[in-house]
Each structure stands twice: as structure tokens, then as C-alpha cells.
Amino acid sequence: MSHTITVLPGDGIGPEVMAEALKVLEASSEKFHFDIEHTTHLVGGAALDATGNKTPLPPETIAASEKADAILFGSVGGPKWENLPPEIQPERGALLPLRKHFGLFANLRPGSCHPSLTHASPVKNELIPNGFDVLCVRELTGGIYFGEPKGREERAGEPVAFDTMVYKKSEIEKILHVAFTAARGRDKRVTSVDTANVLATSVLWRETAIEVATQYPDVALDHLYVDNAAMQLVKRPDSFDVLVTENLFGDILSDEMAMISGSLGMLPSASLGNIQDNGLYFGMYEPSGGSAPDIAGQGIANPIAQILSVSMMLRYSLGESEAADAIDSAVQQAIDSGLRTGDLFTGAEGETRVNTAEMGQAILTNL
Numbered sequence: 411m412s413h414t415i416t417v418l419p420g421d422g423i424g425p426e427v428m429a430e431a432l433k434v435l436e437a438s439s440e441k442f443h444f445d446i447e448h449t450t451h452l453v454g455g456a457a458l459d460a461t462g463n464k465t466p467l468p469p470e471t472i473a474a475s476e477k478a479d480a481i482l483f484g485s486v487g488g489p490k491w492e493n494l495p496p497e498i499q500p501e502r503g504a505l506l507p508l509r510k511h512f513g514l515f516a517n518l519r520p521g522s523c524h525p526s527l528t529h530a531s532p533v534k535n536e537l538i539p540n541g542f543d544v545l546c547v548r549e550l551t552g553g554i555y556f557g558e559p560k561g562r563e564e565r566a567g568e569p570v571a572f573d574t575m576v577y578k579k580s581e582i583e584k585i586l587h588v589a590f591t592a593a594r595g596r597d598k599r600v601t602s603v604d605t606a607n608v609l610a611t612s613v614l615w616r617e618t619a620i621e622v623a624t625q626y627p628d629v630a631l632d633h634l635y636v637d638n639a640a641m642q643l644v645k646r647p648d649s650f651d652v653l654v655t656e657n658l659f660g661d662i663l664s665d666e667m668a669m670i671s672g673s674l675g676m677l678p679s680a681s682l683g684n685i686q687d688n689g690l691y692f693g694m695y696e697p698s699g700g701s702a703p704d705i706a707g708q709g710i711a712n713p714i715a716q717i718l719s720v721s722m723m724l725r726y727s728l729g730e731s732e733a734a735d736a737i738d739s740a741v742q743q744a745i746d747s748g749l750r751t752g753d754l755f756t757g758a759e760g761e762t763r764v765n766t767a768e769m770g771q772a773i774l775t776n777l
């Protein structure tokens with residue numbers, strides 16, 4: 411088999427962790443006998459710098475990605491570009507348009523905390539004796555992020571700003587199918603998060619969830635209001651299996667989930683479009699953690715989120731699940747052997763502090 415991907419390292423720690431991820435990808439392609447063709451393109455601040463602040467998303471980047479099976483994304487943004495006009499800032503000018511352009515409506519963010527890493531979680535360890543494993547399924551191309559009208563104007567002598575939260579039933583159905591399907595491969599429980607006591611979009615969301623659930627009689631469905639979900643997530647994270655929710659709620663809850671997992675540097679993500687005839691998805695794969703400008707350039711960032719993003723890509727877009735499994739266990743082995751980048755290092759017995767390249771090398775060796 412031969413696969414084509416575009417690599418968009420971006421800004422901050424993006425290029426550093428991407429370098430390790432690409433080594434792991436190459437090693438897995440040799441071991442599992444598939445070819446990977448990849449080209450690297452500009453995105454985010456790196457693209458702004460290269461184009462004289464013209465665009466954070468050059469047309470070549472989109473064109474190359476259109477021909478690819480998947481996008482492996484690093485991270486974008488940083489203080490250098492924060493004062494540019496909003497529409498060309500890395501996040502609003504590159505990340506959101508990429509999601510929209512490729513119809514990547516389903517954002518999968520696995521938030522897990524392995525029992526060996528519960529001490530890194532800010533949640534009291536006695537609450538999570540066995541760690542936890544939650545999959546957040548966030549709707550990614552609708553809701554208040556993209557709803558029209560949005561804008562700002564002068565009304566009765568003062569500035570007024572507005573955004574619109576809007577969902578079509580078909581959009582809600584699509585993301586719920588993703589959640590129920592994912593649950594079937596896990597513990598078969600879906601928690602749908604909404605604010606059905608206040609928002610019209612949430613009333614439609616809940617109705618639709620109940621309706622879609624009838625097609626998955628083997629999966630249990632329950633509902634939580636978003637404020638309660640935020641609370642339950644820190645109180646009993648191990649009680650959740652799959653969380654499904656709209657764009658803005660998912661943005662917030664997935665950061666909370668990342669935090670209680672111990673380190674943002676561990677969490678990959680997949681943003682997927684429609685399933686294709688071959689059973690695979692076009693997708694964009696990126697660490698949940700962002701560009702971390704405070705530690706960029708020092709070679710100390712945790713490459714695991716980027717490496718696990720490679721594994722998600724192999725699984726969902728390239729159909730190489732054996733290679734994905736092998737990468738997952740190579741990462742787990744590195745953790746089990748006590749290797750810790752700075753974000754995870756506590757100085758406990760059995761821990762060895764390593765940098766980005768050393769962690770990458772250890773995972774490569776395990777593979």
C-alpha cells in the first residue's frame with residue numbers, strides 16, 4: 411500500500427515534535443511494509459513569516475492537502491502574530507478554515523490517564539485509582555464558531571457584538587453517529603452534553619440524540635447539562651466513556667479533560683470528515699496542546715501527543731491499524747519504563763527525565 415500525506419509542522423514546538431513523529435512514522439512504514447509519501451508545507455505563523463504577513467494558509471498548502479489521504483498537523487500561533495488583524499491570525503486564518511474547507515466535522519479527543527500516571531493528574535488520586543479513559547467527540551464545523559450572522563456594529567451609540575449558535579438536525583445526527591460508532595468499539599456508553607434547559611440548539615440536540623440512539627440499542631445514552639458535565643468530569647472522570655457535544659462546549663470540556671489527564675503533551679486528536687467508500691476518513695491529526703511558545707526551541711517538549719496523532723492517522727485515514735497498535739504500545743512502554751519529559755517528571759523513584767529527542771528515540775527503539 412502507498413499513502414500520501416501532507417505535513418504541516420507550523421509554529422512553536424510544532425516542528426520539534428513533528429521531527430520525532432516523522433521518524434516514528436517512517437520506522438512503522440518499514441516495519442509494516444507500506445509506503446508513505448509526505449510533503450511539508452507552510453501553515454500558521456511560519457506561513458505569515460514566509461509570505462510577508464499575507465496569509466497563514468497559503469493556497470499551495472490547501473492544494474497539496476487536497477491530493478493527500480491525510481494532514482499531519484503540528485500547531486500554530488504564538489505571541490509574534492497575536493497583534494495581526496484577526497482574520498489572518500494563525501488560529502482564525504488557518505486552523506478554522508482548514509477544518510471548514512475539508513469538512514472535518516468530527517473531532518475525536520481521547521483523554522486518558524494511565525494508572526501509572528495518575529500522580530501527574532490534578533484530580534485526587536484516590537478518586538481515580540485505575541486512571542480513566544474518556545473519548546470526547548466534539549462537533550467541529552458548526553455551532554457558534556461558524557454561525558451567521560456574526561459581527562460587531564454600533565447600536566444606539568454603543569458597540570454591540572454578536573455570534574450565532576445554529577445547528578441543522580443533519581449536522582447533529584452526523585456527529586452523534588460518530589459518537590455511537592466509537593462507543594461500540596469501547597464501553598458502549600455515550601453521554602450527550604447540552605444546555606437543553608436554556609438553548610434552542612440544545613433542545614434539538616437532545617431530541618436528535620434520543621432519536622439516533624434508537625439505531626444503537628446496544629449503546630447506553632445519557633444526558634448532562636454542560637455545567638454539570640464540567641463538574642462531573644473533575645469529580646468522577648472514570649465514570650465516562652464517550653462524551654459527545656457541540657463545538658464550543660467541546661472546546662472547553664476537551665481542555666478540562668486534557669488537564670485532568672496530567673499533561674497536554676500526551677493527547678493527540680483527530681478531526682475527521684465523512685467516511686469514504688473504503689471505510690476510511692480524510693482527516694487532520696494534531697496534538698491537543700498547541701504551540702507552547704514558552705518552551706519552543708529548547709528541545710524539551712513532549713513529542714508523545716504528536717506521535718499518537720500519527721497513530722490515529724494510521725488508524726482512521728490510512729487503514730494501517732497494526733502499525734497504529736504498535737506505535738501505541740511503543741509509547742506505553744516508554745512511559746512504563748519511567749521515561750518522562752519535563753511536563754510529566756515529578757522526581758519520583760524510577761523516573762528518568764528526558765528531552766524531546768530522547769523520548770522520540772526510546773519510542774523508536776521500542777517500535
Ligand code: IPM
Binds near residue numbers: 501502505661
Ligand atoms: C482547539 C483550539 C481552537 C478551537 C482555537 C485555537 C481556534 O482551542 O483546537 O481546541 O477553539 O477550536
Ligand code: MG
Binds near residue numbers: 661662665
Ligand atoms: Mg481548544
